[in-house]
Amino acid sequence: MVVGMEKPKKKIEISDLRVIYGRKEALKGITLDIFENEIFAIIGPAQSGKTTLLKVLNRTTDFVPGTQVKGTVKIDGENIKEVKNVYELRRKIGMVFPLPVGLPLSIYDNVAFAPRAAGIRNPGELNELVERCLRQAALWDEVKDRLDSLGTRLSGGQQQRLTIARALSHQPEILCLDEFSIAVDPVTTMRIEDVLKELRSQVTIILVTNLVQQARRLGDRTAFILDGELIEIDSNEVIFSNSPGNRMTYDYVMGNFG
Amino acid sequence: MTVRHRLETFSEPIIEWVIRLCGISSIIFVFGIFFFVFREGSGFLFQGFDLVEFFTSSEWYPTSVSHKRYGVLALIAGTVSVTVLAMVIAVPFGLGAAIFVSEFCSPKIKETFKIVIELLAAIPSVVWGFIGLTIMNELIIDLFHAPIGLTVLNGGVILALMSVPIIVSIGEDALKAVPDTYREASEALGATRWQVIYRVLLPAAKNGLLAAVLLGVARAIGETMAVLMATGHAVQIPGSVLDSVRTLTATIAAELGEAPVHSDHYRVLFLIGVLLFSITFVVNLTADLIVKGIRQK
Amino acid sequence: MHQQPETNNLDQPHANQNLFTETPFVGKKRRTEFMAKGVFFLMTVLMVVPLVLIVFYLFYKAFPILSIDFLFTNPTHGMRAGGIWAALLGTMYLVLISLLVSAPIGVLAAVYLNEYARDNWFTRIINLAVVNLAGVPSIVHALFGVGAFVLFARMGRSILAASLTLAIMTLPVIIAATKEALNAVPMAFREACWNVGASRWQTIRLIVLPNSISGILTGIILQVSRAAGETAPIMFTGAVFFKAISEGDVFAYGLFDQCMALSMHLFTISTQVPGVPEALPYGTAVVLLGSVLLVNMLAIVIRAFLRSRKKW
Numbered sequence: 076m077v078v079g080m081e082k083p084k085k086k087i088e089i090s091d092l093r094v095i096y097g098r099k100e101a102l103k104g105i106t107l108d109i110f111e112n113e114i115f116a117i118i119g120p121a122q123s124g125k126t127t128l129l130k131v132l133n134r135t136t137d138f139v140p141g142t143q144v145k146g147t148v149k150i151d152g153e154n155i156k157e158v159k160n161v162y163e164l165r166r167k168i169g170m171v172f173p174l175p176v177g178l179p180l181s182i183y184d185n186v187a188f189a190p191r192a193a194g195i196r197n198p199g200e201l202n203e204l205v206e207r208c209l210r211q212a213a214l215w216d217e218v219k220d221r222l223d224s225l226g227t228r229l230s231g232g233q234q235q236r237l238t239i240a241r242a243l244s245h246q247p248e249i250l251c252l253d254e255f256s257i258a259v260d261p262v263t264t265m266r267i268e269d270v271l272k273e274l275r276s277q278v279t280i281i282l283v284t285n286l287v288q289q290a291r292r293l294g295d296r297t298a299f300i301l302d303g304e305l306i307e308i309d310s311n312e313v314i315f316s317n318s319p320g321n322r323m324t325y326d327y328v329m330g331n332f333g
Numbered sequence: 334m335t336v337r338h339r340l341e342t343f344s345e346p347i348i349e350w351v352i353r354l355c356g357i358s359s360i361i362f363v364f365g366i367f368f369f370v371f372r373e374g375s376g377f378l379f380q381g382f383d384l385v386e387f388f389t390s391s392e393w394y395p396t397s398v399s400h401k402r403y404g405v406l407a408l409i410a411g412t413v414s415v416t417v418l419a420m421v422i423a424v425p426f427g428l429g430a431a432i433f434v435s436e437f438c439s440p441k442i443k444e445t446f447k448i449v450i451e452l453l454a455a456i457p458s459v460v461w462g463f464i465g466l467t468i469m470n471e472l473i474i475d476l477f478h479a480p481i482g483l484t485v486l487n488g489g490v491i492l493a494l495m496s497v498p499i500i501v502s503i504g505e506d507a508l509k510a511v512p513d514t515y516r517e518a519s520e521a522l523g524a525t526r527w528q529v530i531y532r533v534l535l536p537a538a539k540n541g542l543l544a545a546v547l548l549g550v551a552r553a554i555g556e557t558m559a560v561l562m563a564t565g566h567a568v569q570i571p572g573s574v575l576d577s578v579r580t581l582t583a584t585i586a587a588e589l590g591e592a593p594v595h596s597d598h599y600r601v602l603f604l605i606g607v608l609l610f611s612i613t614f615v616v617n618l619t620a621d622l623i624v625k626g627i628r629q630k
Numbered sequence: 631m632h633q634q635p636e637t638n639n640l641d642q643p644h645a646n647q648n649l650f651t652e653t654p655f656v657g658k659k660r661r662t663e664f665m666a667k668g669v670f671f672l673m674t675v676l677m678v679v680p681l682v683l684i685v686f687y688l689f690y691k692a693f694p695i696l697s698i699d700f701l702f703t704n705p706t707h708g709m710r711a712g713g714i715w716a717a718l719l720g721t722m723y724l725v726l727i728s729l730l731v732s733a734p735i736g737v738l739a740a741v742y743l744n745e746y747a748r749d750n751w752f753t754r755i756i757n758l759a760v761v762n763l764a765g766v767p768s769i770v771h772a773l774f775g776v777g778a779f780v781l782f783a784r785m786g787r788s789i790l791a792a793s794l795t796l797a798i799m800t801l802p803v804i805i806a807a808t809k810e811a812l813n814a815v816p817m818a819f820r821e822a823c824w825n826v827g828a829s830r831w832q833t834i835r836l837i838v839l840p841n842s843i844s845g846i847l848t849g850i851i852l853q854v855s856r857a858a859g860e861t862a863p864i865m866f867t868g869a870v871f872f873k874a875i876s877e878g879d880v881f882a883y884g885l886f887d888q889c890m891a892l893s894m895h896l897f898t899i900s901t902q903v904p905g906v907p908e909a910l911p912y913g914t915a916v917v918l919l920g921s922v923l924l925v926n927m928l929a930i931v932i933r934a935f936l937r938s939r940k941k942w
Contacts (some may be wrong), residue, residue, distance in 0.1 A: 341698055345829060345831050345832075348831055349746070349830075349831060349886070351738065352738050352741055352742045353742055353746065355734075355735050355736075355738035355739040355741075355742060355823055356738070356743060356746070356747065356756060357756060358735055358738050358739055358801075359739065359756060359758055359759040359760045359763050359801065360755065360759040362759075362763055362798050362801070363759045363762050363766075364771065365774070365778065366763075366766060366771070366774040366798075367779040369774050369777035369782065370770060370773045370774055370777055372775040372777060373773065373781075375777070400804075401737075401769055402800055404940065423870025425673070425806055426673050426676065429669070429670050429673035429674070430670070430674040430677060432670050432675055432676070433667075433670035433673065433674045435670070437667050439668060441839050446674065446678070448930055449681070451926060451930065452681075452923055452926055452927075453677075453681055454702070455852075455855055455856075455859075455922050455923065455926045456859075456864075456919060456923075457858070457859025457860065457861070457893055457918060457919070457922055458768070458859070458861065459859065459861040459893045459896050459897050459918070459919060460859070460862070460915050460919050460922075462897070463896055463900055463911065463915050464688075465686055466901070467900075467902055467911075467912075468684060468687060485880055494677070494680065494681075497677055510726050525660070525662065525663040526660045526663055526666070526667070527663050527666035527667075528659075536819055541896075548765070551765050552765075552766070555765065555766070555767030555768065555769075555770075556767070556768075557767060557768050557769040557861075557862040558768070558861045558893075559898065562897070562901060563901070582767055582768075582769045582862075585769045585772075585773070586735075586772075586862055586865065589772075589773075589776075589866055590865075590866065594781075602773075603773055603777070606769065606773040607769045609767050609768070609769070609770055610766060610770050610809070613762075613763075613765050613766060613767060613770075617762050617763075617765040618758070618760055618762070620772075621761060624636065
């Protein structure tokens, strides 16, 4: 904990969030806050609702028919259900999902896709943006000579970094990563973790992960979500200690279940 | 982030409305077809038109000066006879080919065969009619020593060749939809391929196969040019496959040109159109329900 | 010492039988299998062979008259001589105009069905309507064309009325092919686009449609081949027995003119005109059949070519 800083600003405020897909209740009343410029980790076994939480944030749940979202989610104090431009909201948040997805475009166009869709046309601006994002994603050196080649032909680890570059291309204030290392080799995982540590000063990072050790390495605070409910949320020192607030947290972290 | 170009954000909802409109266009057209065909024929419906006589009388004399009669029974018999004959030929061959392609074929031959089927399906109906008029005609006269070759047999064979592609492609889809686990489990029990097909696959795929047959039937009933040219011009109930007949479709095609617009004859022809539309609609609907029945399992 | 292992007597109580000897029972199974395979193979071949024979016979009979002149000169002597120019041009007009109408509507309809429509009863009705539209008998399309375009819309018998009738008739072809192509684009691409703030239409325009081109092209080509071959829908809506136009003039027809058409011409000279030399109708049939088969082969080739160049 850094002493002498002013009280950290709340970036995201979630209040009694419930999400129902058809008949199944994926999230059963989550309340938590995420602060600016922290790495916020979310751990929990599969099917706990962690991915749903991310999808609610950028309102991609809108694309799944029959989804009900109740409760309040505020980003920078603004209720996301009431934003004027939902596309702006999505551009504020960068998303990286478990399976790397390279769009069937050139590497350059992959990263330039979002800015172009937002209206940026100036080639100079785009060039600079593409290079910056690829550098931030630790991919630039490997692809700088073949920006015209197809994004789908990269290796899994490279495609995941490409996805991160794409997620950064619209200059988000929040970066969400959902189990990004599942389909990626350990070396690339380490490189991406370094990237995240560097990015923390510019963006707020939400890291959903199945790998408890990853949350321990990277996070400032961690939330433990089980079966759609928030079991415990605290600083890493507490969660990963020998006596976290909740017995189940200890069991999960120790690997006694999950 | 800069704002998207004004024009783009403005035009997008308009584009999406156009897309929605195109989406429902098929419904509009289907209704439109029924509406306009019915409209042209309806005038006659309410002027002393005897529905019973229409369906049960085989006397079709629309152009008679003294005594006009509009019985379509013979025409229905024409359609039915040609369709039944076509199905008797096309269903076994079509299903047999579907089974062969789906279960016994090597991939290379499969590709070639599927291309052949596609080409077979692409042949225009007037060319089929021409084939019936010339090649089949001579064949029948030679083989059967018949006085004329434009008969039920001619039309039936031609229709069979026209319907086979549908039966094969949809039948093959139905067989492909049966999970491989069925095949593997049966073979593990020691069954031969033929036993697997006969006892396991055919029953499992029967809905899809039935739908394939129904769609082939709908195709045959609705065919116009080929039967117009190949079945002759006799309005009669056929006694054998070597008799000439006229189908419902051919009648409309043959007589619409000469019937004065909005005359009784003209309107009756449109009513026959309504009849045809209804029949094919029902058959298609049934096929669709049968197929959906599988999906719900 | 060394003991002789007992042989496994699975079925027949013969000496020296084991799992690998063929018993009569197994032999019978094998023979039935072989026969079944043979029967089905025969059935398949029996369908292919007539087709090939027919095509060859048509070419053989048409041979005397096939030439470039045949394509570019008009019919003469009451259509008992000359070529098929007027009919060829007419077909091209009909095909082109019907394509211009049905392609946009068909593609957008498929976009709606695959990208926007929800999985409810209304969508199911739309799909049903598409299937039914495809199953309407061609003569009923003709009746519709007469009732709606020729009479109600007062277009009279014209290329326009005939083309519109053809457009509605071939719409399901484009819808089906486009839908299949759109469906083949993985959902992951769309989600990736939505996540970076692209709208639904932007995603469709920038990623989905460009990657469905091969399927859409296939649909268009199939539409063209069907429109070129149909007779009944144009017989009463705009195609005509005979029309004199100048040879070699590609702009000879107007939108509200009536026209000759290849399919109609074949019908006419084989059934309505007496005394036509044999090669003439065969020649017309060959040109029609040949063009249709060529166009379909083109579709197949394009499909294979684009499949090999897949981007994912």
